[in-house]
Amino acid sequence: MKNFVKKIPEGDSNERDVCATCGFVDYHNPKIVAGAVVAHEGKILLCRRAIEPQKGFWTLPAGFLEAHEQPEEGAVREVREEACAEIVLEGLIGIYTVKCISQVQMFFRARFAGAPVFAAGEETLEARFFAWEEIPWDEIAFPSVTWMLQSWKTGVDGIADLGRFSVRV
């Protein structure tokens, strides 16, 4: 049984969830979601979700960044896991903060590393190419997927040089 109480830890100025039994402080920092718009000959790779939330709806391959992972690495890993595809990142599309759920979403434009080979991963019912006019807007899983697709379409050429503003240490 969890036994968290609201409390301001010593040296802190905000109320946190503190375990009344062991004193563990469960800081709720925003989580980073990393993903990619993988395009090939103008078509975009979308995945139909095999898991909740929004099971059966279409999404861009994306997921929570893991510890010690760079956002770029997370995007590559998620595409591998959800669409069984190997990609090369070409630039940052945008950073969207979804405040209500404490997520900072970073999406990258990408191409296939080799041939445009993909398949449904474990969390995916179906992976498919869509031309822009074929995208099933009414069956998109999350609003941020729509925003990212629109940002991708708009084409932010001035910030496409990834190496200039995202450095891995």
Next chain:
Amino acid sequence: MKNFVKKIPEGDSNERDVCATCGFVDYHNPKIVAGAVVAHEGKILLCRRAIEPQKGFWTLPAGFLEAHEQPEEGAVREVREEACAEIVLEGLIGIYTVKCISQVQMFFRARFAGAPVFAAGEETLEARFFAWEEIPWDEIAFPSVTWMLQSWKTGVDGIADLGRFSVRV
């Protein structure tokens, strides 16, 4: 007493810290650090740390993003807390992933909202303007502060239009 054990939770593929008593899963996702290079007439605002780690060393005002906070808001808040200054952000300087400590650091270029008024906040011993050639490189608190200052100096003019790639929702 914390009672965490390493375990793969159901539906997960990675080992996590799970409390053997209550089942709480302590996911270790990367944390976002947000901060700013606040410049005025070519001088940069630095803060001498009043707290560990690196107490007594100089840093840019920055800190962990709080729940439901946008990186831009975090940067403004940290400058307010650490240097008692009100700023306006002008653009993203860079995103640095410090993998060893699971931090994704986002720094913004900024100017004072009004007059260049500042003071030492609670976690700061001293806040001060430095011309570029005056920066005490040997007394900088963290390597990422040096990288951010250098990125700021380089000036990434092409990505200075914040609104284009960071959207708040």
